[in-house]
Amino acid sequence: MEKRQLVMIGNGMAGVRTIEEILKINPDAFQITIFGDEPHPNYNRIQLSTVLQGDTKVDDIIMNSWEWYRENNIELFAGEAIVKIDSASKVVLSNKGREVRYDELIIATGSSSFILPVPGADKKGVTGFRDIKDCDDMIETARLYKKAAVIGGGLLGLEAARGLLNLGMEVEVIHLMPHLMERQLDAAASKMLKRELESQGMKFLMEKQSAEILGEERVTGLRFTDGTEIQTDLVVMAVGIRPNTGLAKESGIYVNRGIVVDDFMHTSVPHVYAVGECAEHREIVYGLVAPLYEQGKVLAASLCGSEAKPYEGSIVGTGLKVSGVDLFSAGEIDEDNETKAITVHNEFDGVYKKIVIRDNRVAGIVLYGDTKDSSRLFRMLLKKEDVSGMTSVSILESGCCGGGASESNAAAMDDEEIVCGCNGVTKGTIVEAIRTKELTTVDEVGGCTNAGRSCGRCKSLISDILAHTLGDKYDTAAKKDALCGCTGYSRDEVVAEIKEKGLTSVREVMNVLGWKQEEGCSKCRPALNYYLGMILQEQYIDDRDSRLVNEKMHANIQKDGKYSVVPRMYGGVTTAEDLKKIAEVAEKYNVPLVKLTGGQRIGLFGVNKEDLPAMWEDLGMPSGYAYGKTLRTVKTCVGAKHCRFGTQDSMGLGIELEKKFERLDTPHKVKMGVSACPRNCAEAGIKDFGIVGIDGGWEIYVGGNGGTDLRAGDLLQTVKTKEEVIKLIGAFMQYYRETAHYLERTSKWIERVGLDHVKEVLADESTRKALNERLDKTLERYIEPWNEAIEKKEVQNKYYQKQKGTEAPVLV
C-alpha cells in the first residue's frame, strides 16, 4: 500500500519533535517531506544563547544530523521556504518553484523576532536574536566594534547581553519597564537579578522607550522618547516575538494571534495542523519548548491514529541561562486580594523565595539564588496539591535534606517529580530507564528519555539521579568516554569486545553489546565500521552504508547537493593526456567549476549525482579520495631533478608513498608532504606525515596540521634511505590506526599519547615489522571504488540513481 504523504513546513524544534514522536509510534505510517527556510538541519535554538556566550559551538547544537533525515527516509528541503498552500488540491509550493502534494500537512513555522517599528530599524547593525545567522552576525560584529545596546530586559535580552559581554563588548540593556523580566519576576527578585548582572559588567537604562536608531547606513546610536541618546555600534532587539502566520492566513486558514488550533492541533482547514510557536491554543501562543513538545506528542498520536489525549494547555516554568544567576519562575508572580504568599528573603546569602498560594494551592513560584526545590514546587503547582496541612517551612524546603548534598536531594524527590521541565520527564521515568537500559551517562539518559535535550538546565539533576541510582558504578561510568548516546561503551571497550567476542559486523557489535538504539547513529556506525576494519584486516567486508555520506558516495557532497570529482594525481604530477581527459569531461558534463585544490589536485565541482559513474568512466583515472578518512594527497616539490637546491627525489618518493597508502582507512584524514630540501616548498611541516630531504637522507616530521588546530609537526627521526622512510611511515600509520579514536587527527593523537611514547614504540625493529605486516594485510582488501561503480549495475542503482529531492543538501 502506498504510504500517506506527510509534508511539514518548518524544520525547527517543535516540528521535528513531532516527527520524532510519529517515527516512535509508527515509522512506516508516512512518506515524510520537510521544508525548512534555514539552511541547517534541526538545531537546538535554545542553545544559541550558549553559543553566543562562547560555551558551545554551532556544530554541537545540531539535534538531528543530515544523516538522521536520510536514515529515517525523510526528504528534507533545507534553505527552501513554502510560499503557498493550496488546501483545495492539497499541494504546497516552495520559493524554488517546487510543488509537493500532501495528504496531511503540518505547519510548524515558529516565530520571528519582533523588530520595533522605529525610524532607522533597517540600518546595518540592527538585529534580532533568533537563529544561527543572527548569532553569527553578532559574533562577527563583536570582532569589529565595541558598543552594544540590547533593547528588552526579558529572558532573551539578558541572555544576549551576557553573550555580548563575553565577546568583549560594552553592553547597555534598555528596558521599558521599571524592573527586569517583569513577566517572570516580582520587584524584589528582579532587583537582586539586576544587582548581580551589574556586578558582571552589564549596564541598564530602565523605563526607556526607544524612538529612533541613529546613523547613516550603519547604526551609531539610539535616541529615546525622553530625548536622551546613547552611542552604540550594534542594536539587538529582544522585545518579544511574533508567530509566523502569514502563509497560513493567505491560504485561508483561520489565524488570530497565532494559527488557531483545537485540542488535537487541527486548524480550521481539514488535514492541516499547526504546532509550536506559530499555533494558538485556547487563546495562548506559547514561547517555550515544554508546551510545544506536549503539543507535538498529541499531534503525532492523532496523526498515527493511536489513542490521543487532548492537549489542554500548559503551565510553564522558566529559568535564565546566564552563569552566576540561579532563578526559577512559574505561574502567578504577583499577589492579589485572593492570594497569600510565603516569602523568604535572605539578603546576606542572596536568596529570595516566594510561593504564591491561591485557595490552598500553589499558584506561583519565584525563586532566586537557590532553586533546588524548583521541581518539587513546580510539581505541586502542576498537580494543584492541597497545601493546607503543610507548614510554611515544609512547603519551602524539601523535608529531608536541609541543604545537604545534591545527590540526597535527588534521593528525596518523588518518582512523579518533574526533572526535565522542557521535556516533561519525571524522576521515575529516568530511574526506570537507567535501570532497565543500563544507562550510565547524562547523554544516554537524554537519548532514551529526551531529558536534558533542550535548555540543559536539568543536566546536573540528571547526573545526581544517575549517581544516586548507580551508586559506586557511577564514578567509573562517568569517567569513561562513551562512543555516543547509543551505548555506554568507550572506544577502548568496544575494540576490546570486538576482539574478545570475535564480532565481525557493525550490526553484530550493536546487537551483542546491547546498543540502546537498534540502528545506531551517525556517530557510532562509521566508528564501528572503522574499528572492525582495523581489527579484522583483510577479511573485513566493508559496511558501506555505515560510512559517512561522502565516503558512501565516493565523492564530496556540496552545499547545493551536487558533488565534486577529484581524480587521483599521484604526488601532484600529471600529464598532458590526463589534462586533456579532464578538460573533455568538464566540457561534456557542463562542469561549472574546475579548480586546483589545496593538495595540488584538479577538482571538478558541481556534478550531478547521476553523472558520477559515467564521468569516472570517461576519466579512466582512479578516485583521488578527496572525501575520505584516508590518505588524501602527498604534496611534493619538484625536487632534485629540476630544482637547483634539491638534494633528493621528492616527486619520486611522493608518488611511491601515495601509490602504497592510497585507500587505506585511517581514523581521520591523513595528509603527507615531501620536500627535497629544508626550504620546504611542499609545506611538509604542517602535514600529518612530512618528509624533508637533507644532504644524505630525510627528516621525518609527524603530527603537523595546517587546519583549524594549527600545529607544526614534531621531528620523529632522520633516516638515510627511501626504503627506511617507507617502513617508518608504514609502522607509524598502523600504530595510529590501532590506537587513535575514530575522527582523531594525528595532531591530537600525538599530543594525547606523547611523541616520546610513539618514538619508543617505533624504535623497536620487531614492532615496526609487525605493524607493517598488519598494514600490508589490510591494504590487500581495498578495491578501486570508482571502477566498482562503473562495473556494477547494483551499485549504480543503489547510490547514483536520480531521486526526488536529491537537490537538497544532505551533508554529514
Ligand SMILES: Cc1cc2nc3c(=O)[nH]c(=O)nc-3n(C[C@H](O)[C@H](O)[C@H](O)COP(=O)(O)OP(=O)(O)OC[C@H]3O[C@@H](n4cnc5c(N)ncnc54)[C@H](O)[C@@H]3O)c2cc1C
Ligand atoms: C536565543 C533563544 C533562547 C531560547 N531559550 C529558551 C529556553 O531556555 N527555554 C525554552 O523553553 N525556550 C527557549 N527559546 C524558545 C525556543 O527556542 C522556541 O520556543 C522553539 O524553538 C520554538 O520551536 P518552533 O518549532 O515552534 O519554532 P522554530 O524553532 O523557530 O522553528 C520554525 C522553523 O520554521 C522555519 N520556517 C518559517 N516559515 C517557513 C516557511 N514558510 N517555509 C519553510 N520554513 C519556514 C523557520 O525558518 C524555522 O527554522 C529560546 C529561543 C531563542 C531564540
Ligand SMILES: NC(=O)c1ccc[n+]([C@@H]2O[C@H](COP(=O)([O-])OP(=O)(O)OC[C@H]3O[C@@H](n4cnc5c(N)ncnc54)[C@H](O)[C@@H]3O)[C@@H](O)[C@H]2O)c1
Ligand atoms: N531562558 C529562557 O527560557 C528563554 C531565553 C530566551 C528566549 N526565550 C523565549 O524567546 C522568546 C523571546 O524572548 P523575549 O525576551 O524577546 O520576549 P519577552 O516577550 O519574554 O520579553 C520582552 C521584554 O522586552 C521588554 N520590552 C518590550 N518592548 C520594549 C521596548 N520598546 N523597549 C524596551 N523593552 C521592551 C518587555 O518589557 C519584556 O520584558 C520568548 O518566548 C521567550 O520565552 C526563553
Ligand code: SF4
Ligand atoms: S623544497 Fe627545496 S628542492 Fe623542493 S622546490 Fe623548494 S627549494 Fe627546491
Ligand code: FES
Ligand atoms: S529542563 Fe530544559 S532540558 Fe531539561
